[in-house]
Amino acid sequence: MLPPILILHATGTNRDREAAWACELAGGAPEIVHMNQLLAGERRLMDYRMLVLPGGFSYGDDLGAGKLWAVALRHGLGDGLEAFVAAGRPVLGICNGFQALVKAGLLPALRDMEPLSNLSISPSTNQQATLTRNDSGRFECRWVYLQPQAGSPCVFTQGLHEPIYCPVAHGEGKFVARDKATLAAIEAQGLVALRYAREPHAAEAAAAEGVEYPWNPNGSQNDIAGVCNPAGNVFGLMPHPEDHIVPHQHPRAHRGEHGCLGLPLFVNGVRYAAEVG
Amino acid sequence: MIYRVEVSLRPGLPDARGAALLRQAEALGVRGVHSLAVADLYFLAGELDEDALQRLVAELLHDPVVEEALWRPVSAGAEPAAPADAWSVEVTLLPGVTDSVAESLMAGAAMIGVHGLRRAASGRRYTLTGDLSEVDVHRVARGLLANEVIQRYWVNRPARPPFLEDGRDGASGEADGAPWVEVIPLREADDAGLLAISQARRLALDLAEMRAIQAYFRAAAREPTDVELEMLAQTWSEHCVHKTFKAVIEYVGPPPGPVEPTSAHRSPLAAQRIDGLLKTYIRAATEKVAKPWVRSAFVDNAGIVAYDDRFDVAFKVETHNHPSALEPFGGANTGVGGVVRDIIGVSARPIANTDVLFFGPRDLPWEQLPAGVLHPRRIADGVVAGIEDYGNKMGIPTVNGAIFTDPGYTANPLVFCGCVGILPHGSHRTQPQPGDLVVVIGGRTGRDGLRGATFSSMEMDHQTGEIASSAVQIGHPIHEKQVLEAVLQARDEGLYNAITDCGAGGLSSAIGEMAKALGAVVHLERAPLKYTGLRPWEIWLSEAQERMVLAVPPARWPRFQAICAGLDVEATALGEFTGDGRLRIFYGEHLVGDVDVAFLHDGIPQRQLRAEWRPGQWSMVNGQWPMVNGRWSMANGQWPMVNGQWSMANLTEVLVALLGMPETRSKEPVVRQYDHEVQGGTVVKPLVGAGNAGPGDAAVLIPLDVLRRAASGEPSAVKREAVRGIALAVGANPFYTALDPYCMAWAAVDEAVRNVVAVGADPDQVSLLDNFSWGNPNLPDRLGSLVRCVQGCHDAAVAYAAPFISGKDSLNNEYTGADGQKHAIPGTLVISALGIVPDAGRTVTMDLKRAGDWLYIVGLTRGELGGSSWLRRFGAAAVGVPPQPPTDALDLYRRLHRAIRQGLVQACHDCSEGGLAVAAAEMALAGGLGLELRLAAVPRTAEADSDAVVAFCESLGRLLVAVRPSASDAFEALLAGHPVARIGRVRSDNRIVVTGLGGQPVIETDLTAVEKAWRSE
Known part of the structure; x- marks a missing residue:
């Protein structure tokens, strides 16, 4: 049986169908389910082997990207979601889904971190990082290269070496850890699963240098494009691998370029979902 | 607290x-x-x-x-x-x-x-x-x-x-002393009184229309309520009913066709009686072309054509000019929202947005800004942000568009928003049944957007912003996204018999339209409101965004409600369709409106208008043709200047200058603000080439449902099956209007068709949309130029065998400043083309691919320079002969298409603004490769007799094509009999070298220099 995959539709998400198709091509059995169906008990999260939070503008992103979705996840799904994660089942957040996972404290979810202490108000979330406005100050849609990081526990990037080429489409994608210690811990534990990279042939020429705009499209710290939790089963990224799963989506297909698909991320996730049970 | x-x-x-x-x-x-x-x-x-x-x-x-x-x-x-x-x-x-x-x-x-x-x-x-x-x-x-x-x-x-x-929560209509429902004494009014009523209530109705309403209520032996009068005004507004395009026009002008370009052979002016521009020209062209794949033209919210045997494609383009002038973000935002609703209104899933924008100069000095007008830079930035916000949030890729700049658009910017959708064939139901519930879904009704339809049908002045703020709104794209999902689910489960969107005129237009054949009963007090205190007419007329009206059979209503609730969409039954031919509107127990639907829709008297167009001063300047024999007579006998130097000789500087013009220069910063990748189906992207930055001629999309079906085939067993694509492009050139609107229309149609053909669309499967933005049609010169433009649309569409499937007009784009001066826009036609690509695996982009490829020009260069980028750049905007209709272009495009289908074409780009030289430079920039061209080899007429004219004239019907040397014989054989010539090759370095008619180098530059100009702001 193909592993059932829940594509979570929050009011305002809009890349649900592409994410579903990517999961289908990767060998899963996706179903697009609205938050309301989970909240009403029409569907049960634990009946699925993998959870995908797709891109879009959940609830309009009016209070900050993914902010209200994060609230809905914590207050609406709360324990169920924690149990799903604790069971080791894979969770993938793309773009708005990534923003929601980070703001809900599910990524990077470093253990033993003090809650934010510099606030005069009581924090009810253990938010350790954020995705804030692009350095350019505007929404940008452009194709980027992502280099899988060896040594990351991320189940979605295991064994991947070839860069992934896919579009970003966001205005708030700059990854910022809440402080230096957090960033250091994220790096030390290998939680950076994908980094923005230069074009492969250009990368060799300038391997030692940092990755500047537009290769790093938003100014993310340490060129971080995607992070996972320490267990490696929760993973989020700003770019859209689901928009490059067949060769003719490549922007230079007419020039004979191909490869660097985003599909392997989904293949890894679905395979892991089938195994973890 | x-x-x-x-x-x-x-x-x-x-x-x-x-x-x-x-x-x-x-x-x-x-x-x-x-x-x-x-x-x-x-x-x-x-x-x-x-x-x-x-x-x-x-x-x-x-x-x-x-x-x-x-x-x-x-x-x-x-x-x-x-x-x-x-x-x-x-x-x-x-x-x-x-x-x-x-x-x-x-x-x-x-x-x-x-x-x-x-x-x-x-x-x-x-x-x-x-x-x-x-x-x-x-x-x-x-x-x-x-x-x-x-x-x-x-x-x-x-x-x-x-x-x-905000007066919410408890403020009632009576509080300000006005009655809840007003009765307007109309029956005894004389003509002046009727006009005074129209004026006072901003009904925008003329005397004949007011008399028709008076006669109706005299026959009914009562006075109209405000609900009835306001509804009639909206339903009969120019915006909703297009009375100019249906009017009888007494026209004086040359017969349709190009005007002979010498005064000696001037076509005589003749009087002509035109019984409706729409019927006589636009629909007539569609009927003559008689394409079997047209599913629906001009009758529904959008035009619909066949995509394949399972799916249909819907396409609609709307303008949102007046709102965008006052509140650029909100105006463009709700413009996108409105056209997307048109697509939802034909039960289709939106798959692409387009936008074509016309602004005043970005660098307009403040002291030249008319009173009460926002600066063009602010308008442009706000409009782009508004389009970005709505399209991106709804998850619809914005894939094609254009930006034009002219001082004529300073007070009246133009915003054309398009949307394409896909629907399973036969899934869109359009017949409400007696007993069906009148259901409104989506956003709540408020006082926003009152009288938008009549507002947009009036001219603007420096005070418009103060009095029309209620007509301007901010959209809520997330509401519309959820409405979309609810509608599609209901469609697939067969839960409604008809659907339409709430646009201009609000519920009154939407329900009035749906009840056209049946009649309906509506209970306004049931409408969900944003706040209390709305009078009945305000509820009925409100143009609050993100609402759709559906006819739902009572038996399906519970299921329909459940779907909406699951998607956070509010759904309310306001009444039912009856069958008695009357539209009866209740507020609580009170009957506040009762109108015969036949009168509502057919009672409007046909307008009688006068129009005149004369070939203007364009034909001669100082007794000379501007471009003949190198004798330049424009600009008082002066030569174009670049950097203070007479530049006739320096074509390299001209090329660089043209690449920096607003229409030509890179739009990458704008395009990147639009998500053009969402839905994963954009296979020819708006930005193409080695650096993902070249200006593509047209976008090609494969709808996700189709892509998914094609990719899920078993690749080992099945040969690669051709997957169909949808090519989208536009054509517009308002700079030709002042010279000859007939030729301008041809140019727009030709450019739109040529652009979709250039990427691989089949020229025999191209449909067109016509959108006009013009000045005040009651002025004979404005209307005359519109008539001549419409005649050009007809002749061009017939020549290209391309049907019009939808269109819209926005008139009264005039502005009277505080100084009393009138500012009219250049008459502007936007032609949008939707072409079916038979095999999306055989599409072509415009970037040069490989050194050594040969460059061909197809189509004849005829030396017309009127309205060209070159003349405009050097200060001679309105002189010269504009590009004339090409001959035999359709056959040429068919052959080019065969070459593309056979894989013979490496790159293809249309020659438009800036002509051959600019097109070549764009191909080089996009491919990161230099090139060389020989102007002497270009097929041309005797008028194209100088290097500059051949390089920069904008003759229609021409494309520049890169072909592998090994494929050249086959390519030439396919195009035999047409003006086609090999004129150059792709270089391995970054040099651009053009040799002139005498064999001498006339343009010598490199990619670095032209890129700098092209990327300037």
């Missing part, structure tokens, strides 16, 4: 929003601002204790990693003083304007279990430092930070939340 929360970035973090605003302030000419910081404001009203406030702030209102929040009660006095060495500007929305942030805040409070929050509002605080006077600060506030049509601002004082005075 009311609290104010201020959220700002933590110190030391870069303020991307502030930096962007600072750049814009400089661009608007406000000097002396040193820093500009942005903070978000929230106003919270209700029973909130400290714990509830803390939770709202901690969980909803700020990002603890990068932001910090301060809050305090809003008190009547003792407000804190302004910052010591800085200025503050605080901005809130006006009462009643959609505040989606506040809506989200209310929803979020409920999620976290804070139930004491009664009202909320959002705002912004800007802190400016620098060498600034109070006058400067007001300039920045008005010019950049607030638009007083929808917002208000406070300098060095704290803002007050708009909900304190």
